Amino acid sequence: MVLLTGTSIRPAQALVEIDITQANIQPLPIAITDFAGPGGDPEMGRQISDVVSADLQRSGLFKPIDRAAFIDNTGFDAVPNFGSWRVINAQALVTGRVTRESDGRLKAEFRLWDVFGGEQITGQQYFTTPENWRRLAHIIADAIYERLTGERGYFDTRIVFVDETGPKDARVRRLAIMDQDGANVRYLTNSPNEIIRNPRFSPSRQEITYVSQPYGETARVYLLNIETGQREVVGDFPGMTFAPRFSPDGQRVVLSLEQGGNANIYMMDLRSRRTTRLTNTPSIDTSPSFSPDGRQIVFESDRGGAQQIYVMNADGTGQQRISFGQGSYGTPVWSPRGDLIAFTKRAGGRFSIGVMRPDGSGERILTEGYHNEGPTWAPNGRVLMFFREIPGAGGGPQLWTVDLTGYNEQRVPTPAFGSDPAWSPLLN
Secondary structure (H helix, E strand, O other), X not given: OOOOEEEEOOOOOOOOOOOOOOOOOOOXXXXXXXXXXXXXXXXXXXXXXXXXXXXXXXXXXXXEOOHHHOOOOOOOOOOOOHHHHHHOOOOEEEEEEEEEOOOOOEEEEEEEEEOOOOEEEXXXXXXXXXXXXXXXXXXXXXXXXXXXXXXXXXXXXXXXXXEEEOOHHHOEEEEEEEEOOOOOOEEOOOXXXXXXXXXXXXXXXXXXXXXXXXXXOOOEEEEEEOOOOOEEEEEXXXXXXXXXXXXXXXXXXXXXXXXXXXXXXXXXXXXXXXXXXXXXXXXXXXXXXXXXXXXXXXXXXXXXXXXXXXXXXXXXXXXXXXXXXXXXXEEEEEOOOOOOEEEEEEEOOEEEEEEEXXXXXXXXEEEEEOOEEEEEEOOOOOEEEEEEEOOOOOOOEEEEEEEOOOOOEEEEOOOOEEEEEEEOOOOO
């Protein structure tokens, strides 16, 4: 991993800001200039500012203004003519410059301005190697997002997912990883003879856990180091293994094991490999997910006759049902904030992605369609990614995002079909 360093230029108190607690947010008009000032690297500067603009626009909270409308070409080192930016209704302005150091590194600088207040809100400079330019752009977008919303951004993150190619009756499934905007796709497995499912990120290390099942063989849970490619078996379990997921400290994995037609939830300590059984019912208990404080686990179970969501303490005690709406509920995932649980709901032949509070109250549907499934949270707890099956003989799953307002739904590009996404924490 390439180290980026950053220093503040001159922060100031923000006058313009976005209140993201509103149900329906009007995107903030923001002008983002080319980071291509005098003495800079024009091509690299434009590429970086384009990525920053795209990140902010996809969030649904910002409306980048078309650069063709700009009437001021003030350089990075000068104070902008704020009147020129007010004319085109810009409420915030980003200026920047990208240069190359004598040792070959990129130096990227940006300033964020409050147009109506007529002052600089913040400024940063970063150094990195040229091949790391996209990540640098995501970090700048995160800094702007955080300064204007008061919450951490989520752009400097990655997605691990299942890449699917080939006809429906002979799909090849590979484990893949990419930036959150669909760039820099890299394949982590490349065997056509195994079924890959349930990839999940460690919250503390550059590791993922996933299930691999070679055709005709028993499924195994693996740990994979993303940077080195080294993988190890978590454990050999009798029967089928489902839905492994890390604890918040990264030291344990909780998963579902099927034996004798029933599936129960188990916890494994990754250091000692000791396994503890958490549920013991003649039903199917699966899809466990920790609360961010590690004290509770949400899971799905059909013990009441239909697939519903339950919550229990991390030691398996205090199991209680929290979903009581029409239809069935599955794939619950606790928000990084701890305030909400995302889920897939099936009712009336349609699949919905929704959220509810940990006690089951406040259920809200964010999006619905032919087949939506498998939500995963951005690390700031504001955006969900999921996969949507496209109907038809040539159809397959695609990755989509939706924010908590339900108004900003966008497709995430993948090389082929994509399913079962998992969002990483912010990169270090």
